[in-house]
Amino acid sequence: RGAELFAAELGEDPRTLLFPAPGAADTAERRLTRTGFAQPALFLVEYALARLWEARGVRPGAMAGHSVGEYVAACLAGVFTLEDAVRLVAARGRLVQAMPAGSMLTVFLAEPDLAPWLADDPALAVAAVNSTGLSAVSGPTGAVDGLERRLKAAGVPCRRLHTSHAFHSAAMDGAVGPLVEAVRAVRLSPPRIPFCSNVTGTWITDEEATSPEYWGRHLREPVRFADAAALLLADPSWVLLEVGPGHTLGDFVRHHQAWRDDRTVVGSLRHPHEREDDRVRLAQALGALWSAGAPVDPAALGPAAGRVLRLPGYAFQHERYWVDPEPDGAA
Numbered sequence: 001r002g003a004e005l006f007a008a009e010l011g012e013d014p015r016t017l018l019f020p021a022p023g024a025a026d027t028a029e030r031r032l033t034r035t036g037f038a039q040p041a042l043f044l045v046e047y048a049l050a051r052l053w054e055a056r057g058v059r060p061g062a063m064a065g066h067s068v069g070e071y072v073a074a075c076l077a078g079v080f081t082l083e084d085a086v087r088l089v090a091a092r093g094r095l096v097q098a099m100p101a102g103s104m105l106t107v108f109l110a111e112p113d114l115a116p117w118l119a120d121d122p123a124l125a126v127a128a129v130n131s132t133g134l135s136a137v138s139g140p141t142g143a144v145d146g147l148e149r150r151l152k153a154a155g156v157p158c159r160r161l162h163t164s165h166a167f168h169s170a171a172m173d174g175a176v177g178p179l180v181e182a183v184r185a186v187r188l189s190p191p192r193i194p195f196c197s198n199v200t201g202t203w204i205t206d207e208e209a210t211s212p213e214y215w216g217r218h219l220r221e222p223v224r225f226a227d228a229a230a231l232l233l234a235d236p237s238w239v240l241l242e243v244g245p246g247h248t249l250g251d252f253v254r255h256h257q258a259w260r261d262d263r264t265v266v267g268s269l270r271h272p273h274e275r276e277d278d279r280v281r282l283a284q285a286l287g288a289l290w291s292a293g294a295p296v297d298p299a300a301l302g303p304a305a306g307r308v309l310r311l312p313g314y315a316f317q318h319e320r321y322w323v324d325p326e327p328d329g330a331a
Contacts (some may be wrong), residue, residue, distance in 0.1 A: 004087065059295075060193055064225065068089060091179065105158050107134075121146070124143050130223070136161065136175070266288045267281070
């Protein structure tokens with residue numbers, strides 16, 4: 001359903017890019033790097049995954065999205081209908097695509113420690129605070145190049161992001177007004193499921209969720225995901241499930257100062273460059289959720305196959321049969 005709705009907005013079915021025909025994978029991958037396609041594709045995959053998990057009995061008690069992921073959370077919470085969310089995400093992608101090109105840089109510094117590095121160049125901005133000691137910077141490519149050189153010369157770890165634009169920076173100013181007007185054209189409802197705001201880093205209020213101006217600020221201001229992660233980790237009974245491609249948000253959570261080894265964060269899909277079968281990863285994720293105490297509906301998995309066996313309550317004995325090199329042998 002989501003793909004059909006996006007096809008009407010984009011002029012082509014996004015499934016041709018997500019599931020390309022043989023021989024078309026490289027072209028599809030290049031096109032998916034364009035913001036006008038990337039943001040709809042992200043929304044589509046995340047929304048479909050969320051509905052798949054709901055069908056298996058896994059329903060969210062709370063949510064946090066990262067940038068366009070907050071539109072998925074808002075849609076699942078009933079702020080937007082699916083039809084309106086698709087229109088807004090497609091419009092957002094087109095607007096951002098039309099903004100000046102730019103670059104982004106991940107920097108392994110907390111926001112207060114990063115601030116002095118940006119003080120002398122007003123073109124640079126903090127685009128995201130992703131974890132306790134992990135931030136992202138946006139700006140014109142030349143300015144980001146200069147920052148990268150200075151950081152590396154000082155031994156500060158950083159990594160270039162594969163983006164075409166300087167998201168969540170002044171480069172987005174021209175898109176804010178048109179996006180606000182697009183949001184005014186749809187009906188907004190108070191959320192029925194709590195979710196965290198990227199703008200404030202805390203629970204979104206009914207007033208914010210139903211304000212067109214909020215969604216304009218959401219495009220321009222930094223993503224405060226680290227604050228949202230702290231909120232979700234504050235309740236020890238919650239199991240965290242990443243609903244999207246890869247494990248980036250799970251990595252942000254694991255590196256957060258509030259993370260504890262007895263917590264559980266589960267990913268739904270492999271990273272696009274990993275070779276594991278998605279169905280295997282989903283099955284492993286479901287098992288990890290069940291093991292952590294999350295409610296899973298066994299009936300949703302289809303008819304049971306095979307039979308139940310009682311296994312020993314001890315670890316199987318392992319014996320090692322390996323030919324070791326002679327300790328004094330020649331190389």
